[in-house]
Structures are given as structure tokens and as C-alpha cells.
Amino acid sequence: MEKRVYKITLIEGDGIGHEVIPAARTVLEATGLSFVFDEAEAGWETFERIGTSVPEETVEKIERSDATLFGAATSPTKKVEGFFGAIRYLRRRLDLFANVRPAKYHPVPGATPGTDLIVVRENTEGLYVEQERRYARGRVAIADRVITYDASYRIVEFALELAERRRGQLALVHKANVLPLSDGLFLEAAYDAAKRHPTVEIEEVIVDACAMRLVRDPSQFDVLVMENLFGDIISDLTAGLVGGLGIAPSGNIGERAAIFEPVHGSAPDIAGKGIANPTATILSAAMMLDHLGEARVARVIEEAVDRVLEAGPRTPDLGGKATTQEFAEAVAAKTQELLSA
Numbered sequence: 001m002e003k004r005v006y007k008i009t010l011i012e013g014d015g016i017g018h019e020v021i022p023a024a025r026t027v028l029e030a031t032g033l034s035f036v037f038d039e040a041e042a043g044w045e046t047f048e049r050i051g052t053s054v055p056e057e058t059v060e061k062i063e064r065s066d067a068t069l070f071g072a073a074t075s076p077t078k079k080v081e082g083f084f085g086a087i088r089y090l091r092r093r094l095d096l097f098a099n100v101r102p103a104k105y106h107p108v109p110g111a112t113p114g115t116d117l118i119v120v121r122e123n124t125e126g127l128y129v130e131q132e133r134r135y136a137r138g139r140v141a142i143a144d145r146v147i148t149y150d151a152s153y154r155i156v157e158f159a160l161e162l163a164e165r166r167r168g169q170l171a172l173v174h175k176a177n178v179l180p181l182s183d184g185l186f187l188e189a190a191y192d193a194a195k196r197h198p199t200v201e202i203e204e205v206i207v208d209a210c211a212m213r214l215v216r217d218p219s220q221f222d223v224l225v226m227e228n229l230f231g232d233i234i235s236d237l238t239a240g241l242v243g244g245l246g247i248a249p250s251g252n253i254g255e256r257a258a259i260f261e262p263v264h265g266s267a268p269d270i271a272g273k274g275i276a277n278p279t280a281t282i283l284s285a286a287m288m289l290d291h292l293g294e295a296r297v298a299r300v301i302e303e304a305v306d307r308v309l310e311a312g313p314r315t316p317d318l319g320g321k322a323t324t325q326e327f328a329e330a331v332a333a334k335t336q337e338l339l340s341a
């Protein structure tokens, strides 16, 4: 059979994106699969240079490729005229409606054994419609939070299908006790979708109780589905359960495109030092391979990551002294060794 060549767009973005993307590329190149990598730009540095954070050429490259690996992009906390957040824009522009955020135990300090769950985050609406305004001479601010039946149905359907391939449990995470019209609509759509998946065990969990239960015993959860901002916050919590942001991968999945990225941001506090942990990006690259149908190689990369995390070298966030690239090279070597065994 002719060997498939995968077209992958690489977007470093800002800060540690410049370090973790080359690290993940080192691991991908060790798999023996064939890739054509195409680099594209996005983020704050791009905005400062050319006045837009996502050039059209970047969108076209993503649409033309089989999948994209994204590092991180910086967003300022003050309003900057003409600026929009790169990853937020790409999620909505390309209708990458499902943000899939696994949290699985890896052998690192502070990780909770038994954690093996996936947060499915709605990725196109909620507060991320980014419609804010101020009134009363600037002393009152309102942000719209949009929940639609269709987007809720679509994300819950995605989560139900995922749960069917796993342990068959789905938690519907919501705040309908306080917001019965909006989060209540999410639940209505969820139960309509669930009618077609009778084998999945459904549980409703109010988001604040969900946070508490996750901290106390994450092993009670399999798949959790929720609107955008709840998913943003809960997925950082679940990253914390498995060793921190240096570890947590994700995929933004749509019908026309898919972008894989670490859950973390551009980490300005450590950028440029070569000490960022590339595990989250390497595991995102493994998710990308899984998505492309290369499940076996994806599992081997995950195994290689675990072997290196166990034996060292480790990056400073996990108590080690390794650089980003040293860690990646160790994972690449272990990947090659496991693939040829």
C-alpha cells in the first residue's frame, strides 16, 4: 500500500509556542510517518507586525492541511483596537465546535492516580461570542452569554458518541439552577440528543459541585460536557489533577478542519528560557495522529512520554533540569525504540 503523506500546518504563535512546537515536531519526525510541514503565523507578535492576529493565508493553510498543531498565542487583558485572540478567532471562524480535553494520569509529582476523563467543551458560543459593552459612564459592563439549542445538541451528540467508545458515562455540567432559560436550554438539547444513545449513563452535575467532586475523586468521571467558559475553567482544573498545564493536551475538532494545541498559553514568565514542558504539545500531536487514523503510533508516543516522565529527564515544572528540546529528544528516541521493538 502506498504510504500516506500528511500535510500538517504548524503555528508556533507567541512565547513558549516557539519552543514547544519545534519540540513536538522532533517527536513527529521520529515516528517514521511521512509529513509535509507548512509553517503559518498567528498571535500577538503577528498582530504587532502586520496589524492582524490571523492573516487569511493562515486560515487557508489550515483548511488545506490534514490537521494543524498550534502552540499558544498571547492576548492582552486591556482592549486593543483591531486585535482579536488568535485561537478564539480560529475556533469560531472554522467552526471547530468540539474542544476535546483529556486528563489522564501520567507518572509525575502531584498527579492523582486513577484520573482518566475527557472534558468536552463547546467551542463556538457562550461568553466567547465576545459581545461586551459599557454603560452608565463606564461604571456598568454587560457581556452576552449565548446558548443555542443547535450548538448544545451538536456538542452533546459529540460527547455521547465519545462516551459510547469509552466507559459509557456522561456528565452534563451546567448551572441551570440559576440560569434556567440558558443552561436549561443546554439541558433540554442534551436530553433530546441522549434519546438516540440509550446505553450512555447520564448524570446532571452543577458546575460548582463538579469542581469540588473532581478535586476529591476524579475517577468518578468518564466524559463531561459543558458550555464554553465552564469548559475553559474546568479543563484547567483537570490539567491540575494530572500534573499541571505542561501536561494537558487538546483538540479543536470541526467538520472541515482540526487544530490540536496544549491547554496552556504563551507563558510569558518562562518564555525564551528553553525550559517549557513540551509534554502537552507532544500529547496534542499524538491526539492529532489518532484523529488522522494513526492510532497505533499515537499510543506509542503516549507510552514513550510516560517512560521518559518516569525515568527522566524532566523539565523544571516537574522538578527536573532538562530543557524543552532535551526532553523532546528523549521522547523521540524512546518512540523510535518502541516502534522498532
Ligand SMILES: NC(=O)c1ccc[n+]([C@@H]2O[C@H](COP(=O)([O-])OP(=O)(O)OC[C@H]3O[C@@H](n4cnc5c(N)ncnc54)[C@H](O)[C@@H]3O)[C@@H](O)[C@H]2O)c1
Residues within 6 Å of the ligand: 016, 020, 071, 072, 073, 074, 075, 076, 087, 245, 246, 247, 261, 262, 263, 264, 265, 266, 267, 268, 269, 270, 275, 276, 277, 278, 280, 317
Ligand atoms: N490557547 C491559547 O492560545 C492560550 C491559552 C491560555 C492562555 N493564553 C494566553 O497566554 C498568555 C499567558 O496566560 P497565563 O499566564 O494565564 O497562562 P499560561 O498557561 O501561559 O501560564 C500559566 C502558568 O503555567 C506555566 N506553564 C504554562 N505552560 C507551561 C509549560 N508548557 N511548561 C511549564 N510551565 C508552563 C506558566 O509558566 C505560568 O506560570 C495570556 O496572554 C493568555 O491570553 C493563550
Ligand SMILES: O=C(O)CC[C@H](C(=O)O)[C@@H](O)C(=O)O
Residues within 6 Å of the ligand: 073, 074, 075, 085, 086, 087, 088, 232, 263, 265
Ligand atoms: O487568551 C486567549 O485568547 C484564549 C485563551 C484560551 C481560552 O479559551 O480562553 C485558553 O484559556 C484555553 O483554554 O484554550
